[in-house]
Amino acid sequence: MGFLQFSGQDLFDGKQFLGPGQVLITNETGRVEAILPRSEAGEDIQEVPGVLSPGFVNAHCHLELSHMKGRIPEHTGLPEFILKIVSDRHHPEEEILAAIASAEAHMIEQGIVAVGDISNNYLTAAQKAMRNLAYYTFVEISGWKPEIAEPRFSNAQKVMEQFRGITTAASIKSPQISTNPLQTSYSPHAPYSVSKELWEMMMPHFEGNTVTIHNQETPAENELFLKGSGDFVQMYQAMNIDQAHFTPTGKNSLPSYFPQLQKAKNVLLVHNTTTTETDMDFAAASAAAHEQSLYYALCVNANLYIENALPPVELLRSKNANIVLGTDSLSSNHQLSILSEMQTIAKHFPMIPLEEILQWATSNGASALQMDAQFGSFAPGKKPGVIAIENMGGDKSIGKASVRRLI
Template sequence: MPEWIKLTARDIFDGRRFLGEDKVLVMRPDGAVEAIIDRSEAGEEVRRLDGWLSPGLINTHCHLELSHMKGRIPEKTGLPDFLTTVMTQRQPDSPEQIAEAIAAAETAMLEAGIVAVGDICNTVNTIPQKQKSNLYYHSFVECMGFVDASAPARFAQMQEVYQAFRQLDAAGVHTTTLSPHAPYSVSATLFRLLSDLREEDPITIHNQECFAENMLYESRAGAFLGFYKNFGMDISGFRATGQTSLPSYLPYFQSPGNMLLVHNTFTSEEDIRFAAGSAKNIFWCLCPNANIYIEDTLPYIALFREQGGVMTIGTDSLASNHQLSVWEEAKTLHEHHADVPLEEIMQWATLNGARALGIENTFGSFEKGKKPGVTVIDKDSKKVSI
């Protein structure tokens, strides 16, 4: 007879809904969920925790490798200026600073009850930390290059990074895919190279994070023209499509599989409807604290909910955020959108995130046989040691 782990709290959120008081989460010694039962049926040795219980939280968008940039970039400058600062100040004061910042950021995510992360990678800097298997990671190795002529070289360069991350996949707590960075940083040729991969594992893209991105595609105007000029980039080959960015790039991707669209701060109802007809399973990732940090605005969430959009939550990086807590993002969403039930936001932070990363068979909900981890939430979120 196994020694059951029995946990109770003020309430239990199972990944879809709050179950109310007087419930007990029963798990096996290895952390696998057995059942949720009434307190009257649970017998002795029930451990009561302050707050309420949730499956481990899923951070579907993070840049762990930028953790050393915490506090370096001024807030609310707009995306083109933010990107300029990242590109010019990305190098750390010392090589050791990167590894130390990555380790500290991962520890903070663990302590905040995060169990899985969709992590953006431009370098191999996070591999040593990921080898420790403290969290489940899906590493999105990011391709960028807005000049068509450089697309083959850029693609080959990131293939090398991709193969380095693929070495981690055999452990079963890590997966990898190549993904485009953003519409304003990926040329038509590079989009075609990436779409030819026909990835069935999740891919991602930064989507409509600023108004200038849509202006670029609609009329070849806006703040990105100055950004390209500042870095000496020849974009003479770029042609405006007369549409916003999303319908301009999404048709490149016609293979099945999940696609995370991240930020979506300037996504319209028409864009959402267009995405609904995509060959991809579209997930809309919100990073509200980063949106406030960079653009001082938030997506119009009502549009996504009205159109049945499937939402997830990310934190972005410590270059654009003060912390990497999914619960802090959930609180910000609830504070700014009091009409959205907390129960719904919590599903974005758990089960929807697990589905987006393709790990819902293990994470995201308290269902028999799963090992989703347990997070206790009160004012803060904390990992529960079991």
């Protein structure tokens, strides 16, 4: 088997820039062999007009909603957005499957190699079975009324069977199988959509897994738990959902629900738009006490699309949070591109070094999804994908950058 050698304007190995004089060596399947100085690499070096990087990890996506691109106006606010998702997500299966395939192809084109994907149904299973990308499928469960907890969990179990079926399928024929794993776990949708009864059914299944939850995406979420009032109460009324069972905790949502995640190996909090320092301190102490790894997913383009707001990125950085990047869905984003997420972050937070943002997009995301044995860095033996970030400014500005997949 032959070897491939790449050299770019710089080389990011998943943690840091190594400089322009380094050569990445892989075999033909993309397995990393070494990184060597140009003087030791020999001939046949492919010169790349850009920065070399491991493939991107999209830590939060809803592939099953790809058919809803452009169907919901921007800046509706989250409760209204949820109402529109619930009322308009049912379309012909053929249309949904075609949109899923198209969205996956776009992610591949955009240099994404692994995805943390939310699934409420089995419609993405056939596409995932092709193993074009690595997926961590979060079978999402919601149900605010206690009386529907049992049927909702039963339905989630049936969905999980579909995904575990493709994960353990005996027909392993492609060499990509080992490269693109399919992992699964149950995950609660959000604090405002899971009853105590449903939590209790889920919790035994968290152990050893990454568990994700939509966290503090809007001020209304904290208001619900603090006072039992606000836009979510109006949303329940519009959906004819009785909330008599719910008693406000008098605390923000995060400290109200976080103890129920203590069996998880990794906790992945998504959005975090209204998360406070006190909330973060609570989560960090709880995670440390239960030997968990805690990650915060930023989906900045979706936050701007739905709420026209941004998460407290500087607060997260000041607390040394493990930050990862996601795209959310095409119902709340114009594209599924991690580079686009990076560009939005760089635009609004220009003081953050590109090296740090690239860590969020690669090694941090791989660790959050328990895929770091294979993805996220150019360590020898891994097959992380090789991409080139091109058309960058002289100071590594990425406002007009593009991405090209090399392997």
